[in-house]
Amino acid sequence: MKLSFAGIFNVFAVATFSMLISFESASSQPLKIGDIRDGSKTPPLHIINLYDSDSLQILRNDNTLLPFSTRFSCGVCHSYDIVRKGLHFNAHDRSIAPGRAGEPDIYVDWQNYTLLPLSYRNWTGAFNPRGVALTTMDYLNLFGTHMAGGGIGEIDSLQSPEDYSRWEISGKLEINCLACHDADPQYDPAEYSSQVQKQNYRWAPSGASAIAGVKGYAKKMPDNFDKYNPLTYADIDRRSFSPPLATYDLSKFDSNNKVFFNIPRKVQPELCYFCHSSVYADESYLNQWTEDEDIHVAKGLTCTDCHSNGLDHNMIRGYRSEHAGKDESMLGSSTCEGCHMVGKSNAAKFGRLGAPVPSHKGIPSIHFVKLECTVCHSGKEPKERANLIKTSRAHRLGLHKTNTEPELFPHIQSPVYVRNKDGMIEPHNLIWPSYWGRKRGGEVFPLGTHEVENILAAHVTPDTLRGYRKWHQLDDSTIAAVLRSFTTADSSGGEHVFVTGGKIFELDGGRIRVTEYDAMKSYSWAFAHAVRPASRSLGAKGCGDCHSFYSNFFFGDVYIESSAKSERDTLRSMTDFMGLNSMYQKAFSLTFFFRSWLKAIMIASLVIISLVFVLYTSKGILLLTARASSISRKNAGQSDV
Amino acid sequence: MYRFLSFLLLIAAFVYFFLSLRKNRIGSKEIRGMFAGGLAKSLAGGWTNKDGSLYFKLKLISYYITVFLFLVLFITGMFPAVALGVRMTGLFLMIHVESALLFTISFTVTLVFWAHRHQFTDAEMPHNRLTTDMALKLLFWLITLLIIIAMLSIILMLFPLFGTDGMENLVDIHRYSVLFLSVTVIFHSYYLILHNRKRSQ
Numbered sequence: 010m011k012l013s014f015a016g017i018f019n020v021f022a023v024a025t026f027s028m029l030i031s032f033e034s035a036s037s038q039p040l041k042i043g044d045i046r047d048g049s050k051t052p053p054l055h056i057i058n059l060y061d062s063d064s065l066q067i068l069r070n071d072n073t074l075l076p077f078s079t080r081f082s083c084g085v086c087h088s089y090d091i092v093r094k095g096l097h098f099n100a101h102d103r104s105i106a107p108g109r110a111g112e113p114d115i116y117v118d119w120q121n122y123t124l125l126p127l128s129y130r131n132w133t134g135a136f137n138p139r140g141v142a143l144t145t146m147d148y149l150n151l152f153g154t155h156m157a158g159g160g161i162g163e164i165d166s167l168q169s170p171e172d173y174s175r176w177e178i179s180g181k182l183e184i185n186c187l188a189c190h191d192a193d194p195q196y197d198p199a200e201y202s203s204q205v206q207k208q209n210y211r212w213a214p215s216g217a218s219a220i221a222g223v224k225g226y227a228k229k230m231p232d233n234f235d236k237y238n239p240l241t242y243a244d245i246d247r248r249s250f251s252p253p254l255a256t257y258d259l260s261k262f263d264s265n266n267k268v269f270f271n272i273p274r275k276v277q278p279e280l281c282y283f284c285h286s287s288v289y290a291d292e293s294y295l296n297q298w299t300e301d302e303d304i305h306v307a308k309g310l311t312c313t314d315c316h317s318n319g320l321d322h323n324m325i326r327g328y329r330s331e332h333a334g335k336d337e338s339m340l341g342s343s344t345c346e347g348c349h350m351v352g353k354s355n356a357a358k359f360g361r362l363g364a365p366v367p368s369h370k371g372i373p374s375i376h377f378v379k380l381e382c383t384v385c386h387s388g389k390e391p392k393e394r395a396n397l398i399k400t401s402r403a404h405r406l407g408l409h410k411t412n413t414e415p416e417l418f419p420h421i422q423s424p425v426y427v428r429n430k431d432g433m434i435e436p437h438n439l440i441w442p443s444y445w446g447r448k449r450g451g452e453v454f455p456l457g458t459h460e461v462e463n464i465l466a467a468h469v470t471p472d473t474l475r476g477y478r479k480w481h482q483l484d485d486s487t488i489a490a491v492l493r494s495f496t497t498a499d500s501s502g503g504e505h506v507f508v509t510g511g512k513i514f515e516l517d518g519g520r521i522r523v524t525e526y527d528a529m530k531s532y533s534w535a536f537a538h539a540v541r542p543a544s545r546s547l548g549a550k551g552c553g554d555c556h557s558f559y560s561n562f563f564f565g566d567v568y569i570e571s572s573a574k575s576e577r578d579t580l581r582s583m584t585d586f587m588g589l590n591s592m593y594q595k596a597f598s599l600t601f602f603f604r605s606w607l608k609a610i611m612i613a614s615l616v617i618i619s620l621v622f623v624l625y626t627s628k629g630i631l632l633l634t635a636r637a638s639s640i641s642r643k644n645a646g647q648s649d650v
Numbered sequence: 651m652y653r654f655l656s657f658l659l660l661i662a663a664f665v666y667f668f669l670s671l672r673k674n675r676i677g678s679k680e681i682r683g684m685f686a687g688g689l690a691k692s693l694a695g696g697w698t699n700k701d702g703s704l705y706f707k708l709k710l711i712s713y714y715i716t717v718f719l720f721l722v723l724f725i726t727g728m729f730p731a732v733a734l735g736v737r738m739t740g741l742f743l744m745i746h747v748e749s750a751l752l753f754t755i756s757f758t759v760t761l762v763f764w765a766h767r768h769q770f771t772d773a774e775m776p777h778n779r780l781t782t783d784m785a786l787k788l789l790f791w792l793i794t795l796l797i798i799i800a801m802l803s804i805i806l807m808l809f810p811l812f813g814t815d816g817m818e819n820l821v822d823i824h825r826y827s828v829l830f831l832s833v834t835v836i837f838h839s840y841y842l843i844l845h846n847r848k849r850s851q
Contacts, residue, residue, distance in 0.1 A: 368812075368813030368814065368816075369813055370811065371809065371810025371811070372817075373817055374814050374817060374818050377814065379739075593740065593741070596744065597743075600744060600748065608805070608808050608809075610754060611751070611754050611801060611804070611805050611808075614754040614755060614801070615802060615805060617761075618761055618794065618797065618798055618801070619798055621761050621762060621765045622761075622791065622794045625768070625791065626791055628769055629769070629770035629791075632770050632771070635772075
């Protein structure tokens with residue numbers, strides 16, 4: 010067969026085209042103009058057209074009814090379908106490894122004595138919201154105020170059919186790109202949360218932005234509300250609530266119907282803080298000026314210098330084992346060790362951004378085998394009893410009219426030093442789950458609120474219970490009565506239990522039997538911020554910071570928050586959570602009491618030993634040289650004297 | 651590396667020790683007799699013996715206490731590091747540290763009492779071959795030197811003078827000096843047995 014040049018070229022062209030096609034289909038979403046860097050370090054100016062959720066352009070002179078959609082507005086230049094797989098939006102995706110257990114969404118229903126750590130991620134100890142009969146809309150109603158959108162807020166297949174009409178009105182809660190990227194001082198994350206609380210999902214990013222204002226309540230609209238024709242609502246009922254409506258600030262539009270968004274290259278830490286703030290409910294609670302900033306931020310770094318990501322928005326969380334099995338140098342360099350320690354990982358670029366390499370003078374290396382860096386450098390110093398801490402997500406910090414009570418439920422204790430899966434000790438935030446459950450095959454499944462409230466109301470008076478200060482408690486006889494009522498009401502004949510304070514309460518022949526059960530332990534998650542400087546770290550004042558007889562690090566108390574009166578005011582030592590023996594640690598700490606004596610005795614002994622050694626070995630050397638001298642003189646035929 | 655070297659050197663030293671004893675036809679019963687007698691003499695008989703001076707009593711007692719504490723240090727130090735291949739922590743560490751404090755005191759006393767006996771004399775040197783006495787003296791001072799190194803490395807660690815890497819180096823110095831110390835002690839024990847036998851004959 011004879012091949013011409015043109016023939017070969019054609020075959021090559023077809024093959025190349027086929028490869029391109031297959032590459033395109035393999036990477037499910039083609040890259041767009043904003044996804045590919047041109048190399049310039051000047052951030053591109055974002056003067057863009059706005060599109061609504063029907064992908065229709067929003068024009069300055071139109072009487073536009075719908076808010077802008079981030080999916081279609083930002084999605085013109087950025088691949089929304091790639092971004093939506095990122096860390097902040099992929100919790101529901103079971104094909105993605107859950108990673109180290111993080112802060113859950115904490116479901117608090119104190120009137121039903123219920124406190125549950127919830128997460129769509131498969132974290133040990135956290136419950137899947139589906140398991141406690143929460144639909145995605147229920148979940149957004151509870152926790153959507155501090156979610157960046159996407160994920161369960163926009164995936165049809167995750168939505169419950171019974172919420173269909175509500176989703177039609179609220180619209181999808183698309184990824185709120187502005188939540189992280191909009192540096193406009195008029196961007197209001199609290200307003201975004203407010204819109205989410207009103208179920209104005211479609212309107213939430215617009216309402217928070219400086220471009221538009223949103224009024225109305227999707228939550229209060231009837232099921233047949235028509236978003237395209239909100240005025241029809243006037244015919245239905247307009248006595249108390251108005252339909253959701255976006256009103257654009259027309260001055261923001263230029264003559265080409267474009268608007269400006271202030272999108273810098275780096276995400277501003279203040280935007281991260283809306284969802285990732287925490288405050289200790291101690292004497293400093295109301296005194297923000299007494300609190301030091303994280304040392305990294307104080308030195309000029311931003312959150313994304315370490316918690317960075319590419320287009321996939323698969324943000325680096327920054328814990329030690331996150332990069333196990335991966336060779337991406339940014340992952341390796343984004344842990345404390347990877348950035349600050351020389352040559353600990355081949356992949357790590359230590360010393361990035363001027364990270365100092367600590368010498369850790371006087372600290373034996375065993376500490377680096379047994380303790381994570383965060384033990385000494387993160388959070389507040391341990392106290393006699395673990396502090397209560399409030400977090401943005403658990404206590405809805407930053408919202409309009411948020412509850413500022415320092416001891417608001419849920420009670421999160423911090424720092425609690427816990428041994429992690431790698432066998433290392435690290436500081437955690439800790440909660441004690443409490444719930445009524447159904448026991449099946451050794452496992453306990455929490456009951457949904459709708460299953461609990463009516464039965465419980467027959468035994469206790471929920472109206473008298475407050476949502477702050479001391480967690481409410483029941484006596485054993487009431488617990489027994491409630492459990493009996495559950496059993497009576499349950500036609501399936503399941504065995505009912507009450508889990509609280511790390512113990513399981515169940516009926517045993519009419520009486521309450523209390524047992525400890527591993528799976529019912531506290532739920533805790535590691536934290537790393539705020540990072541304290543070396544001079545404020547544990548150990549900076551000497552070994553006694555931890556190795557003393559009353560050290561808060563080892564012997565500080567953790568309060569066991571239980572809903573059972575019989576278990577009230579129980580404390581456990583930190584050593585229990587570290588898996589250490591308290592008596593041994595006391596004995597070991599005692600050795601440090603005599604440490605100065607040890608030093609003095611050893612130095613004195615060494616001086617004496619050295620003197621004796623020098624004295625006698627010198628004498629031996631003198632004899633040796635004298636004898637050598639005498640031998641050489643003899644050999645030379647001279648007298649020895 | 652340290653673990654391998656420790657196995658190698660300690661096993662070689664013990665093999666040499668037992669083969670040499672066998673070559674000299676010294677049995678375990680004889681050794682037990684030598685040391686058990688000495689221990690009893692020092693700890694019980696020593697105090698009740700009206701002829702024995704306080705100096706003599708202290709000299710013997712300090713020696714046996716030092717040997718006992720050395721064995722404790724050897725076991726608590728070598729067992730986790732060599733036998734188990736782990737870092738010395740927990741109870742082992744605590745016993746090791748407390749014993750080390752007592753050992754430094756007892757060794758200082760022992761050295762003061764026994765140094766004069768181990769001084770080199772003009773009559774001993776030079777000989778064409780190494781006598782038992784000379785070997786004992788050389789090993790005694792070598793043990794002292796290695797103990798000085800081991801102690802100094804630990805004392806330096808008790809002060810915030812060195813960083814993590816520096817402290818790791820000090821730990822290595824301590825471990826290796828103690829390894830060579832252990833080997834030296836095995837040889838010293840061999841020559842001491844030879845010396846005691848010679849004296850009893």
